[in-house]
Amino acid sequence: MTEELVSYECRDQVAVLGLARPGKRNAISDRVVEALALAIERARTEAKAAVLHGHGAHFCAGLDLAEHVARTPFEGVLNSRRWHEVFARIELGPIPWFAAIHGAAVGGGLELAAAAQVRVCDETAFFALPEGTRGIFVGGGGSVRAARLLGISRMTDMMLTGRSIDADTAERWGLVHYVTPPRQALDRAIALAQKAAGNAHLSNYAIINALPRIAEMSRDDGLFMESFIASFTATDPEAEARLRDFLDRKTGRVAPPAAR
Numbered sequence: 001m002t003e004e005l006v007s008y009e010c011r012d013q014v015a016v017l018g019l020a021r022p023g024k025r026n027a028i029s030d031r032v033v034e035a036l037a038l039a040i041e042r043a044r045t046e047a048k049a050a051v052l053h054g055h056g057a058h059f060c061a062g063l064d065l066a067e068h069v070a071r072t073p074f075e076g077v078l079n080s081r082r083w084h085e086v087f088a089r090i091e092l093g094p095i096p097w098f099a100a101i102h103g104a105a106v107g108g109g110l111e112l113a114a115a116a117q118v119r120v121c122d123e124t125a126f127f128a129l130p131e132g133t134r135g136i137f138v139g140g141g142g143s144v145r146a147a148r149l150l151g152i153s154r155m156t157d158m159m160l161t162g163r164s165i166d167a168d169t170a171e172r173w174g175l176v177h178y179v180t181p182p183r184q185a186l187d188r189a190i191a192l193a194q195k196a197a198g199n200a201h202l203s204n205y206a207i208i209n210a211l212p213r214i215a216e217m218s219r220d221d222g223l224f225m226e227s228f229i230a231s232f233t234a235t236d237p238e239a240e241a242r243l244r245d246f247l248d249r250k251t252g253r254v255a256p257p258a259a260r
């Protein structure tokens with residue numbers, strides 16, 4: 001029997017993918033990258049939202065360092081480019097992704113979480129970029145995605161000093177969106193994913209794919225692009241039905257935030 005490296009289940013239109021190598025703290029080997037690629041493709045076709053979590057005591061210990069030592073420079077480039085391809089299928093796809101983080105989310109594990117649109121962690125979570133101390137560099141998209149979430153200054157400090165940050169600091173720095181009590185991150189992420197799965201598919205697609213692109217444009221280009229996306233989404237039949245339901249008092253109002 002082949003070892004299951006990524007667990008997969010799909011319930012109520014939400015796919016739940018679990019890194020399933022707890023003995024190695026869910027370190028990402030080449031086979032894990034390929035197992036993730038297959039599970040991501042399955043989620044993109046079967047689900048309307050997805051959650052990514054880690055089995056065992058940690059979310060993910062990053063790159064499998066045992067494999068990394070044996071690569072030639074060119075193999076290393078191709079390997080990093082494969083991580084980019086696979087993580088991009090999470091970042092810019094048809095469905096939203098929610099990372100549920102507990103314990104360590106370090107190195108490539110943090111890079112993987114950064115590819116999701118929303119990050120939920122529990123109070124046990126800690127985040128680090130120990131690449132500097134290991135004599136390497138980020139290779140899973142961290143210099144782009146994590147740098148944009150953390151800011152270059154904070155990321156540089158984390159990489160140079162090996163600094164670990166806790167859940168509250170991660171929230172303050174904008175790395176995570178939600179912090180839960182211990183062992184509740186997965187349930188919260190699934191609940192959030194279920195909400196997002198109930199949105200109009202085209203809206204979700206626009207949010208996921210347009211916002212990061214508009215952020216890269218000039219103000220004028222961004223505003224121009226926004227008008228087209230706004231009009232295109234609003235004239236979708238599903239949007240028209242939802243707007244009509246609001247006006248006919250068939251759907252709920254926006255509620256004030258729940259107490260934390």
Ligand code: 1HE
Pocket residue numbers: 023024025027028057058060061062063064065066080083104106107108109130131134136137138139140
């Ligand atoms: C691993 C890995 C790994 C654990 N590759 N085998 N990542 C790191 O530098 C983080 C390295 N890992 C750790 O700091 C710790 O393992 C943890 C804080 C995540 C968890 O600690 P702990 O005490 O629960 O576990 P452990 O005893 O350190 O590890 C259990 C086993 O997992 C052990 O193997 P064993 O055969 O001795 O039982 C570890 O060797 C193994 N293990 N982490 C391989 N990462 C695309 S570029 C991305 C660049 C990076 O990701 S750099 C950061 C790499």
